[in-house]
Structure formats: C-alpha cells, structure tokens
Amino acid sequence: MALSPxxxxxxxxxxxxxxxxxxxxxxxxHHAPGQAVTAKSDPNPERELTExxxxxxxxxxxxxxxxxxxxxxxxxxxxxxxDPSSCVAIKKIKxxxxxxxxxxxxxxxxxxxxxxxxxxxVIALHDVFSSKDQNLNLVLEFLPGGxxxxxxxxxxxxxxxxxxxxxxxxxxxxxWFCHENFVLHRDIKPNNLLIAADGEVKLADFGLARSFADxxxxxxxxxxxxxxxxxxxxxxxxxxxxxVDVWSMGxxxxxxxxxxxxxxxxxxxxxxxxICEAFGTPTxxxxxxxxxLANYVTDKAVPxxxxxxxxxxxxxxxxxxxxxxxxxxxxxxxxxxxxxxVLQHKWWAxxxxxxxxxxxxxxxGTKKMGDDLARRGGETDDGPFKNAARQLDFGxxx
Amino acid sequence: xxxxxxxxxxxxxxxxxVCKSSRYLNPNMRFLINPECYHKMCESCVDRIFSSxxxxxxxxxCRKTLRKNRFRQQTFEDIGVEREVDIxxxxxxxxxxxxxxxxxxxxxDDFLEQREEIIxxxxxxxxxxxxxxxxxxxxxxxxxxxxxNQALEEQEATxxxxxxxxxxxxxxxxxxxxxxxxxxxxxEQQATREDxxxxxxxxxxxxxxxxxxxxxxVHLKKSSARRSEEDRIRQKQAALRGTEVKRTGTPxxxxxxxxxxxxxxxxxxxxxxxxxxxxxxxxxxxxxxxxKRDYYTQLESYPYAFLDKLRSDLTVQAGGYDLQEYYSRTxxxxxxxxxxxxxxxxxxxxxxxxxxxxxxxxxxGAAMAAVGKNAA
Numbered sequence: 093m094a095l096s097p098x099x100x101x102x103x104x105x106x107x108x109x110x111x112x113x114x115x116x117x118x119x120x121x122h123h124a125p126g127q128a129v130t131a132k133s134d135p136n137p138e139r140e141l142t143e144x145x146x147x148x149x150x151x152x153x154x155x156x157x158x159x160x161x162x163x164x165x166x167x168x169x170x171x172x173x174x175d176p177s178s179c180v181a182i183k184k185i186k187x188x189x190x191x192x193x194x195x196x197x198x199x200x201x202x203x204x205x206x207x208x209x210x211x212x213x214v215i216a217l218h219d220v221f222s223s224k225d226q227n228l229n230l231v232l233e234f235l236p237g238g239x240x241x242x243x244x245x246x247x248x249x250x251x252x253x254x255x256x257x258x259x260x261x262x263x264x265x266x267x268w269f270c271h272e273n274f275v276l277h278r279d280i281k282p283n284n285l286l287i288a289a290d291g292e293v294k295l296a297d298f299g300l301a302r303s304f305a306d307x308x309x310x311x312x313x314x315x316x317x318x319x320x321x322x323x324x325x326x327x328x329x330x331x332x333x334x335x336v337d338v339w340s341m342g343x344x345x346x347x348x349x350x351x352x353x354x355x356x357x358x359x360x361x362x363x364x365x366x367i368c369e370a371f372g373t374p375t376x377x378x379x380x381x382x383x384x385l386a387n388y389v390t391d392k393a394v395p396x397x398x399x400x401x402x403x404x405x406x407x408x409x410x411x412x413x414x415x416x417x418x419x420x421x422x423x424x425x426x427x428x429x430x431x432x433x434v435l436q437h438k439w440w441a442x443x444x445x446x447x448x449x450x451x452x453x454x455x456x457g458t459k460k461m462g463d464d465l466a467r468r469g470g471e472t473d474d475g476p477f478k479n480a481a482r483q484l485d486f487g488x489x490x
Numbered sequence: 491x492x493x494x495x496x497x498x499x500x501x502x503x504x505x506x507x508v509c510k511s512s513r514y515l516n517p518n519m520r521f522l523i524n525p526e527c528y529h530k531m532c533e534s535c536v537d538r539i540f541s542s543x544x545x546x547x548x549x550x551x552c553r554k555t556l557r558k559n560r561f562r563q564q565t566f567e568d569i570g571v572e573r574e575v576d577i578x579x580x581x582x583x584x585x586x587x588x589x590x591x592x593x594x595x596x597x598x599d600d601f602l603e604q605r606e607e608i609i610x611x612x613x614x615x616x617x618x619x620x621x622x623x624x625x626x627x628x629x630x631x632x633x634x635x636x637x638x639n640q641a642l643e644e645q646e647a648t649x650x651x652x653x654x655x656x657x658x659x660x661x662x663x664x665x666x667x668x669x670x671x672x673x674x675x676x677x678e679q680q681a682t683r684e685d686x687x688x689x690x691x692x693x694x695x696x697x698x699x700x701x702x703x704x705x706x707x708v709h710l711k712k713s714s715a716r717r718s719e720e721d722r723i724r725q726k727q728a729a730l731r732g733t734e735v736k737r738t739g740t741p742x743x744x745x746x747x748x749x750x751x752x753x754x755x756x757x758x759x760x761x762x763x764x765x766x767x768x769x770x771x772x773x774x775x776x777x778x779x780x781x782k783r784d785y786y787t788q789l790e791s792y793p794y795a796f797l798d799k800l801r802s803d804l805t806v807q808a809g810g811y812d813l814q815e816y817y818s819r820t821x822x823x824x825x826x827x828x829x830x831x832x833x834x835x836x837x838x839x840x841x842x843x844x845x846x847x848x849x850x851x852x853x854x855g856a857a858m859a860a861v862g863k864n865a866a
Contacts, residue, residue: 272780304816330805
C-alpha cells in the first residue's frame, strides 16, 4: 500500500462505480419514453439516479441488533446481505436539532477523513448511505475486541512491556499514517483505540479530525479529551501541528504503563498545573513564545524534568522506552517527536519484542464498540449520570 | 540360571590361557576380557602385560592391540553373548532414533529392522568393514540428534525412577493413614461401648432403648464421615496423578539437521524437520516506507513573502504550527499526478480482466481520476 494521494477505496456514495452508473442510466432512458405513467413521477431523473445508487448501497447491508446508543449516533451490528458471516458496524447518525440545515460536523468529518484513509490501524469505512428520513449511515469495520481503556481498567488482565510495545506500535502507525496523509485526529485516547478480532488496534472516532490547516487559518483549541490534551491547546494556540496527536500518544503510552491516566485534570486549569507538576513549567527559555499564547497561565515554577524523572516514573518501559516517552512529552511542540520519529525510535528494536497480535491479552464483548462510537468526540462520560442513557433502552418503544 | 555349584566346579579347574595358573592354586584369581577380541585372561596377566602401555593380545594367533583400561569382568558366561550385548549396546547408542521422529509406524518398524540387521551383521562378522563405516558416518553426521536423544532417554529414566519412588512413598503413606485410622476407630469404638455399658448400668430400664438407638446413630455418622474423608483423599490423589502425567509428558524432539543430510539416506522415513523461520526484525512501519514520495524533493524552506509574517509570528511558532507540514501537503497536491502511472494501471487492469476477475470499482475510479488529473 503506497501512500497514494488518492483514496484507495472509494465508498460508493462519493464515487459510484462508473459501470453501475451507466447501467442505471441506460435502464432509466429505456423505461422513460415507453411509458408516460412513469415519466410523470420522475421530474428530476438525475436525483432519481442518485437515489437508486443509494438504494443499491443500502441493500448491500442488513441491519441487525443495536449495539449502543449515544447522543450523537446509534450503532447497529450488521452484515452484508449476501454474506451473513461478515460483520460490520452500522453507525446511524441521529438528526441533530442544532444542525437543522445539514449534517453535524462530526459526521461530515468522520466521512470526509475516513474515506481517504485506508490502513490496518485506522478503522475502515466500507460505505455510506442514507436511510429513511435522510438519516446518514456509516458502514464501518466491526471491531469486537473492545478498546484499550477496557484493558487498562480491567484488573484481571495482566500485560507486560511487550504487549504495550505492540499496542503502541499499532497506535503510532495509525497516527503516522494519518499525519502522512495530512489528517489530524485530535481525539486520541484509550477508548478511541478499538481492538479488532485479531488483536489489531485501530484508530477510531474521526469526529474531531481535520486536515492540516493552511497558513493563517485558525483551528479550534477545544479539541482532544482534556487528560490527553497537549499544553499548547490548553494555552489556546490556534495554529498547531501533528504534535498535538503525539502528545496524546505519549499520554496513552504512560497510561498503558501505569494503568491509570497520568494527568487526570479536573478542569483545564487543573490540567495545566498537573502538566507543570509532572513535566515542568513552560517558560520562555524552554518554550520560546509560550507567553504569547492566548491562555498562558502559570502558578508555580517547576524546573523541567530530566531523563531521571522518566526513568524513575516508568521503570517498566526500560531506559529506551523512557527516552521515547520523554520525547513524546516535550512541552514545546516544535521539539516534540513527530509520529515518524516515534516510529523510527530504537525502542521498537530493543527487547522485549512486541507481542504478536494473537498473543495479546484481550477481552470479549460486543456491546462496547457501539458505546464507544456513539459517544460524542472529545467527551468523557464522567458526569453524575454516566451510563444512564445506555441503561435505558428506547428501542422497544417505537 | 546356572546353579551355584556348577559355576564353582567350573571355576575350580579354570586355567588362565596365558599363564596357565588355575583357580585351584590361586583362589582369588579374577578373569578379565577385552571387548577388542574377548580373549579371557587373569588379572595378574593383564597387570603384567598391559601396565606399561598398549600391547598385542598374548593369545596365540590374535594380534589385536589391547589397552589396560578397556579390560573388564565379563557379565555373561557365554563370551558370544557378551560380545553381542556389547555390540548391541554400541549400535543402539548410535542409532537411537525415537518413534516420534518417524513419519509413520511403518517407517519406524523399518528402522528397527535395519538396526537389527546391522547388529546381526556385526555379530556374525558379515560386511563388518562396510557396516562399521556406515555407522561411523552416521554417528558423525547426526552427532547432535544422537546426543539430544540420549539426554532425553536419561531424563526419562530419571523421571521414571522418581515416579516409582513417589508412588512407593504414596503407598506407604496411604497404608500408614489406614493403619492409624483403624487404630483410632477401634479405640473410639471401645470407648463408646464402655460408655454405653456404664450408662446402661447406671440408667433405668426405660432409657435403655433410647440409649441403644443413640449409640447406633453415632456409629453411622462416624462411618459416613470417614467415607467422605476417604473420597476427598482419593480425589486429591487423582488430581495429583493427573498433574504428574502432564509434567512428565515427553517433550517433542526437535532433532537436528538430519532431515536433509545424507544421514536421512541411511535411515529412511524420518520426519522432515521444520526449522522455524528466523523471526524477522520488528518493522515499526509494517511494510510501508516512509518518504516514499520520491518524485519530488522537499526543501527546508521556500522563499515566499506570503509566509514571512508567519515565520516571525511568535504565537504561531509557539503553537507548534509546522510549515514543513504545509510544504509537504502543498507539494503533494501539486505533484501527486506524477505518482500515478496510467499505463501501469491500465496494464494491470487488463491483466486482471483477462483473468476473468471482475475488477473492483475503486481501481477504475482511481484510474479515471488519474486520467483526469493528467489531462488537466
């Protein structure tokens, strides 16, 4: 798979296969002059054609049971009509009251970027179609293995450095591929890292993704779940780069090693002070220009942490692993490692070797995938009524 | 087995063929043989002739060179048997393939037959030179697997020994427990009976029936408790045995190179040994090549007035905005068409359609997009 500039897959909604389009057109012209009855109900043949194409795609899949529901989407298990053994996840985007005239940004982003990315470590988007009431349905790869957050939180699961290395390798490859194709994910966290049946970790939830911004174009800094948000975004930077994803990767790495989130801030300000405590306070010396950022604040001056801190904090990673983590957690985004540099690090070549996919610890459970996809990007459910929506099943009411 | 008497009588008039001294004169005389020629001689002769180094056999007509350290007492009365056993031991030591190393039972049986033939040849002195040469060649080529199998055999022998010891110990323990149990039960029975009798003696006639019933019940309870205890012990032992079996299960032999060496020609039907593929070093990119876009090169910086303000803007710089990312995207967008080779894609498509495989729509779409781009 070369890094082709073009989408190597073309979900049917965007680029219909020319042959089927021609066939349909031929069929339409064949019928139209013959019978005046059909002609009157067909004032716009072009629109009719797209609807036919959409129906073609829709008929390819059978929607099965509901896997989960959130404020933003409902996820169903489905399969290809002609192959009941295949599994897909069909994510039905709910019609949102906020966006009366169109689709939600999340849905547009997800379709826009997922259809361009085809990689082992990025969730695959098979098709997109609209069902009745103009609902948008994304046909995604079905990933039954849960997510990394489940594995981290499950005390019954034990894993070692080899496993962490395998997971981090897959994550880094996914992120690198996105960056190589000029896409920022902007919501990397353990519960967006879904696990396929074969143990492969896949980057999911592109609801906050965007392509690299053009110069002078502002981007929002209100992205990435707080615990995984890099300091430049907390300081309100409007122009940033792939380094934001690398910081999140570093946080995931640390969380995999510690099995608790490294920096679990209660608020954005708390998050900044936690970062300062952990890695040192950003100053003009270690991060030129940081004081110019919109929301720059400091409370106390903590000197920058050296290599010893990482070695001591993360002994399981070994000295080389600690080096890698340190390079991912540099405060100044310009000095932070890029996804490419992460993959070129010598940690991957040191012992222990990354665990093979089939030997990775895993957990079964199909419910989780739905829960996860249905969650709005960048939002953690740590509110007072968490899980409440999921426990109530409104599916039987209609 | 020969009677002790017979041996004694034979021994009494045994004469050393070298020095002609008999057991009658020297009751402590011991006879030794050398597996080189199996000629028997007494210990004093061996000391006398071979102490100063290797010498030829003193028996007339035998000119084999013998060494003192090889002399030993014979195990079997018949020197022919002694020799055969020696040969057998030596050959078995070398041809020590195991059944699990063969493709089929038939192949293993053939091997056993072949081994017997070799032994017979050596014993009966048929084609000795040729057979010996074969054996030596085989031993050299399969040094490793021979050693591995020997180690395995030793291991099996020791584990077998251990198992037997363990079993004996277990039996002993069981017997002891049973004995103790019996003792304690007998004592208890006696005590209850005595208690029973005293109560009967002291109590009134009306209580007698109740006391008798009670005593019976106690006895029943005890025996059922004992039975459940026995069951528990038995289960425990069964479980223990189960794990023991698992642990002593023979590890599968990973024999050496014999599969492809000429040694395989000597012994047929050996299972092909699959040498595990050496693991490739971990590729963090999993096959993708970074920096594959080699149809253009990206410079460090491009002189462009539009971007000058950006380069000097500290806020933008501090936010980590990377002009390199912008450059690479712009360059790719400008030159991406150069990375598409329509001719190749068309050829590939034709090849696929020639095979009669319906081409996926995406290939066609991509090809068309490429055409469009190139035309523009």
